[in-house]
Amino acid sequence: MNLFKIIFMNFKQNIKTSLLYLCAMIFSVASYYNFLSMRYNPQLLEAQEVSKYVESASYSASMLMIMFLIFFIIYSSNFFLNQRKKEIGVYAFMGIDNYKMAFIFASEGLLLGTLSVIIGLAIGIVFSKLFMMMIAKIALLNITIEFFISKKAVLSTIIVYSIILGVTFLKGYFQVIRTNLIDLLNSLKKEEELPKINYFKGIASIAIISIGYYIAINYEILGFGNTSIITILLTIWGTYWMFNSFFSIVIRYLINKKSFLYKGTNIISISNISFRIKNNYRTLAAVTILITTSITSFATVSSLRYFADHNHKVEVPYTISYVSADEDIIEKVDNIIEASSHNVQLTERVNFLNVPVVENFQSANQVVVVKLSDFKKILSDLEVENKEKIIPRFNFSKGEAGYVHRPGTAISILDLNNITIGDVDFNIKTDIKVPLLGAGVPYPCIVVDDNDYLRLKSSFEEKQFNGIILDNQENTKDLTMELANAIPPEEINLYTYYVAGATFYDMVGIVYFVGAFLALVFIFATGSIIYFKILSESFRDRNKYQILKKVGTTDLEISNSVSKQVGIFFIMPLIIGSIHSIVAILVLGKVMKYSFVVPTAISIVMFALVYGVFYLFTTRKFITVVK
Amino acid sequence: MDLVLETKNLKKEYGSKGMVFTAVDNIDLNVYKGEFLGIMGPSGAGKTTLLNMLSTIDRPTSGEIYYEGKNIGHMKNRELSIFRRNNVGFIFQDFNLLDSMSVEDNIALPLALSKVDSKEIKDKVKRLSKFFGLDDQLRKYPYQLSGGQKQRVAAARALITSPSVVFADEPTGALDSKSSSELLQCFSRMNQEFNTTVIMVTHDAFAASYCKRILVIKDGKIHAKLDKDETRKEFFKRILDLLASMGGGVDELI
Numbered sequence: 001m002n003l004f005k006i007i008f009m010n011f012k013q014n015i016k017t018s019l020l021y022l023c024a025m026i027f028s029v030a031s032y033y034n035f036l037s038m039r040y041n042p043q044l045l046e047a048q049e050v051s052k053y054v055e056s057a058s059y060s061a062s063m064l065m066i067m068f069l070i071f072f073i074i075y076s077s078n079f080f081l082n083q084r085k086k087e088i089g090v091y092a093f094m095g096i097d098n099y100k101m102a103f104i105f106a107s108e109g110l111l112l113g114t115l116s117v118i119i120g121l122a123i124g125i126v127f128s129k130l131f132m133m134m135i136a137k138i139a140l141l142n143i144t145i146e147f148f149i150s151k152k153a154v155l156s157t158i159i160v161y162s163i164i165l166g167v168t169f170l171k172g173y174f175q176v177i178r179t180n181l182i183d184l185l186n187s188l189k190k191e192e193e194l195p196k197i198n199y200f201k202g203i204a205s206i207a208i209i210s211i212g213y214y215i216a217i218n219y220e221i222l223g224f225g226n227t228s229i230i231t232i233l234l235t236i237w238g239t240y241w242m243f244n245s246f247f248s249i250v251i252r253y254l255i256n257k258k259s260f261l262y263k264g265t266n267i268i269s270i271s272n273i274s275f276r277i278k279n280n281y282r283t284l285a286a287v288t289i290l291i292t293t294s295i296t297s298f299a300t301v302s303s304l305r306y307f308a309d310h311n312h313k314v315e316v317p318y319t320i321s322y323v324s325a326d327e328d329i330i331e332k333v334d335n336i337i338e339a340s341s342h343n344v345q346l347t348e349r350v351n352f353l354n355v356p357v358v359e360n361f362q363s364a365n366q367v368v369v370v371k372l373s374d375f376k377k378i379l380s381d382l383e384v385e386n387k388e389k390i391i392p393r394f395n396f397s398k399g400e401a402g403y404v405h406r407p408g409t410a411i412s413i414l415d416l417n418n419i420t421i422g423d424v425d426f427n428i429k430t431d432i433k434v435p436l437l438g439a440g441v442p443y444p445c446i447v448v449d450d451n452d453y454l455r456l457k458s459s460f461e462e463k464q465f466n467g468i469i470l471d472n473q474e475n476t477k478d479l480t481m482e483l484a485n486a487i488p489p490e491e492i493n494l495y496t497y498y499v500a501g502a503t504f505y506d507m508v509g510i511v512y513f514v515g516a517f518l519a520l521v522f523i524f525a526t527g528s529i530i531y532f533k534i535l536s537e538s539f540r541d542r543n544k545y546q547i548l549k550k551v552g553t554t555d556l557e558i559s560n561s562v563s564k565q566v567g568i569f570f571i572m573p574l575i576i577g578s579i580h581s582i583v584a585i586l587v588l589g590k591v592m593k594y595s596f597v598v599p600t601a602i603s604i605v606m607f608a609l610v611y612g613v614f615y616l617f618t619t620r621k622f623i624t625v626v627k
Numbered sequence: 628m629d630l631v632l633e634t635k636n637l638k639k640e641y642g643s644k645g646m647v648f649t650a651v652d653n654i655d656l657n658v659y660k661g662e663f664l665g666i667m668g669p670s671g672a673g674k675t676t677l678l679n680m681l682s683t684i685d686r687p688t689s690g691e692i693y694y695e696g697k698n699i700g701h702m703k704n705r706e707l708s709i710f711r712r713n714n715v716g717f718i719f720q721d722f723n724l725l726d727s728m729s730v731e732d733n734i735a736l737p738l739a740l741s742k743v744d745s746k747e748i749k750d751k752v753k754r755l756s757k758f759f760g761l762d763d764q765l766r767k768y769p770y771q772l773s774g775g776q777k778q779r780v781a782a783a784r785a786l787i788t789s790p791s792v793v794f795a796d797e798p799t800g801a802l803d804s805k806s807s808s809e810l811l812q813c814f815s816r817m818n819q820e821f822n823t824t825v826i827m828v829t830h831d832a833f834a835a836s837y838c839k840r841i842l843v844i845k846d847g848k849i850h851a852k853l854d855k856d857e858t859r860k861e862f863f864k865r866i867l868d869l870l871a872s873m874g875g876g877v878d879e880l881i
Binding site: 193255258259264266268271274544547555556557 | 715719739
C-alpha cells in the first residue's frame with residue numbers, strides 16, 4: 001500500500017466527521033468568490049449609481065472573510081489533528097517514521113481543503129448570477145445581470161485559499177513531526193483534574209467587562225476612536241477571564257449546592273461541565289466573541305436599514321412632488337405623467353405658508369405652516385400608521401400648534417414650547433415625526449388651526465404643494481429625467497422617488513445585503529467550531545455514560561443530561577455575546593440618536609434560531625456517540 | 628428464608644445458526660436473603676455472562692429470572708434501567724467511578740437520579756461513608772484515591788439504594804493483597820450488618836473463601852457447590868481441593 005492510498009483511505013473514512021467542516025468551507029469559498037466577483041461584474045460596474053458602494057462593500061466583506069477564515073481553518077485543522085492523535089500513535093507503533101506520518105495526516109487536511117475550494121468555486125460560480133441579481137434588486141437597479149465568470153475573482157480565491165491551506169499544511173506537518181509516541185498514545189487517556197478556582201480572576205472579569213461597557217456608553221470621555229479599541233480589548237480580556245474563572249465559580253457553587261445537584265440528571269451534566277471548563281474556556285470565549293461580532297454586524301446593518309426605512313416613508317411619501325400653483329406647469333407635469341407608463345394612484349394638492357425666518361428658533365431657520373384640516377386629510381390619504389392615535393393629539397384651540405419634524409432629521413427632540421410666527425404666538429402642544437410633504441419641502445412644519453391659518457395668510461407668501469403617488473415607483477428614472485428636462489427642477493422643488501433612491505438608500509440596501517450575508521457565514525462557522533469542540537468532548541465522555549448506563553441510568557435520562565450539558569455550553573456564549581452586542585448597538589443608537597430595540601431584538605432572535613439548529617444537531621450527534 | 632433471586636432454565640447463546648456457542652446452559656439458581664454467594668470457574672466458563680444476566684445488564688436467550696417473585700423478563704428497557712437502579716447494586720473490577728464527580732457525589736448518584744430529597748441523600752451518604760471508612764475522602768475526587776479506597780466508594784454507591792442484591796464482578800481484581808482482604812472484610816461486615824445479599828464473581832480462591840456458599844461453573848453449567856460451615860481458613864482449603872480435583876485449574880485459579 002503506498003502513501004497516497006493510505007491518505008485516500010483515511011480521507012474516505014473520515015469524511016463523515018468532516019462533513020460539516022467541508023460544508024462550512026464550501027459555503028465560505030462560494031461566498032468569498034461572490035463577494036470578490038461583485039466588484040468585477042460588468043453590469044454592476046456600468047450602473048454608476050452604485051458601483052462605488054459595490055466596490056467598497058466587496059472589499060470590506062472579502063477582507064473580513066479572510067481574517068475570519070484564517071481563524072476558522074487553523075482552529076478546525078487543530079481539532080482534526082487532536083482528534084486523531086491516537087491513530088497517528090498506532091501508525092508510529094507500526095514503524096512509519098514521523099516524516100511520512102506527518103505527510104499523511106497533513107495531506108488529509110490539504111485534500112479536504114482542495115476539495116472544498118473546487119466545489120466551493122463551482123457552487124459560487126453557479127450561484128453568482130443569483131447573488132448579483134439579488135444585489136441589483138436590492139439596489140433597485142433596472143439592469144439585466146448576465147452569467148459571468150470573473151477570472152480575476154477565481155484566481156484570487158484560489159491564491160488566497162492556497163496560501164491559507166499551505167500554511168496550515170506546514171503547521172500540521174511540523175506539529176506531527178515534533179510529537180513523540182508516548183504522548184500520542186496517551187493523548188486521550190490523560191487523566192483530567194479538577195481545575196483550581198481563581199476568585200480574583202473571576203471577580204476581576206466582571207469588573208473588566210463592566211468598565212468596558214461604561215467606557216463604551218460614555219464614549220464622549222475618551223473620544224469615539226479610542227473608545228472602540230479600548231472597549232473591544234477590555235471585552236475580549238474580560239470574556240476570557242469570565243469563562244476561565246467566573247464560570248468555574250458558578251459551577252462550583254452549583255456542585256456544592258446539593259439540593260440543586262441531587263435533582264435528576266443535574267449531577268451528571270454539572271459535574272461533567274466542571275471538569276471541562278479548563279479544556280473549553282478558550283473556545284467558549286472565542287465563540288462568544290464571534291457571536292458578538294455576528295450579532296452586532298447583523299444588528300448594525302438591520303438597524304441602518306430600519307432607520308432608513310423609517311426615514312424613507314417620511315422623506316418620500318410621494319413618487320413625485322413639486323411646489324407650484326402655476327396652472328401651466330401643473331398641466332405640463334400631468335401630461336408628462338399621463339404619457340408615461342405609470343398610473344396615478346393619488347394626487348395631493350395642499351397650500352402652505354412659507355415662513356422664512358423665525359425668531360428664537362434654533363432647530364431651523366425656516367418653517368412652513370399647514371392648516372389642521374389639510375394635515376388630517378394628508379394623514380388619512382397617505383394611510384399613515386397609527387393615524388387614529390395621532391389625529392386626536394392635534395385637537396387644538398386658538399393659539400395652539402403642532403410641530404412636525406423636518407424630514408430626514410435623526411434627532412427627534414424638540415427644545416421649545418412656544419413659537420412666534422409673524423406677530424402671533426403659538427403654544428406648541430405636541431410634536432411628531434410623520435410623512436407629510438416629504439423631503440421636497442425640507443423644513444419643519446407647523447400645523448395650526450384653520451382660523452389661525454387665515455389670520456397668518458396675509459403676512460406670508462402662500463404656495464401650493466403637489467404630491468403624486470404612482471404605481472411602479474421603482475422605475476421612475478426616465479420619468480424624472482423627462483420632468484427635469486421639461487421644467488427646471490430647482491424652480492419647482494422637484495423631488496421624486498428616483499432622486500431619493502439614488503442617494504442614500506441604495507447604499508443602505510447593499511450594505512444590508514452584504515452584512516446579512518457575512519453574518520450568515522459567521523453563524524455557520526461559529527456553529528461548526530462549537531460543534532467540533534463539543535464533539536471531541538463526546539468521545540471523552542463516552543466512558544462515563546457507559547458507566548452511568550450500568551448503574552441504571554435510562555436512555556431518556558442520558559439524553560436529558562446530554563442536552564443539559566451541551567445546552568449550557570451553547571447558551572453561555574449566546575447570552576454573553578448577546579449582552580455584548582446589545583451594549584454595542586445601544587452605543588450605536590446613542591450616536592445616531594435613535595432607538596434600535598426592534599432590529600436588535602430581531603437579530604438576536606434570528607441568530608438564536610440558526611444557532612438552535614446547531615444545538616439540536618450537536619446534541620443528537622453527542623447522544624449517538626455516547627450511546 | 629426469603630427467596631430474593633431465582634432463575635429457571637437460564638440460557639444464553641451467542642452466534643448465529645450453525646455456529647452457536649452456549650455460554651450459560653440451563654442454570655437453575657436460588658439465592659436467599661442475606662446470602663454471600665461466590666461464583667467461581669475457569670475463564671470462559673460463563674461466570675460474567677451469568678452475572679450480567681442476573682444483574683439485568685444482559686438479557687437471556689431463554690429462561691426466566693425472578694426478583695422477589697417478579698419476572699423481569701417482560702420489562703422494557705426503560706423500566707429495567709429504573710429497576711436496576713433501585714434494586715441492584717454493582718461493584719466492578721475497574722471501579723467504574725465517575726472521574727468528574729467527588730466521592731460524595733459518586734455515592735449519591737443513584738439516589739440523585741431518582742430525585743430523592745437531597746437531605747435524605749446527604750444523611751445516607753454520611754452513614755455509608757462512615758461504615759466504609761471514607762469520612763475524610765468525601766470531598767476528594769477518584770483520581771486522588773488509592774485502589775482500595777476507590778473500590779470502597781464503589782461499594783458505598785452500590786449500597787446507597789438499599790438494593791435487594793449487590794453484584795460484585797472480580798472486585799479484588801485490581802487490588803493488592805492488603806487492600807483485597809480489607810475490602811473483603813468490608814463485604815463480610817456489610818453482609819452481616821445490613822443483611823445485604825451479595826453475589827460475587829471471582830477467580831481468586833482467597834476472595835471466594837469469604838463467601839458463605841460457592842458455585843463453581845464450568846462450560847456454562849453448575850459444576851459443583853460448596854457450603855461454608857467451618858472457619859474461613861478451612862473453607863479456603865476445601866475450595867483449593869475442589870479446584871484441584873477439577874484438574875489443572877489450580878494454578879490458574881489462585
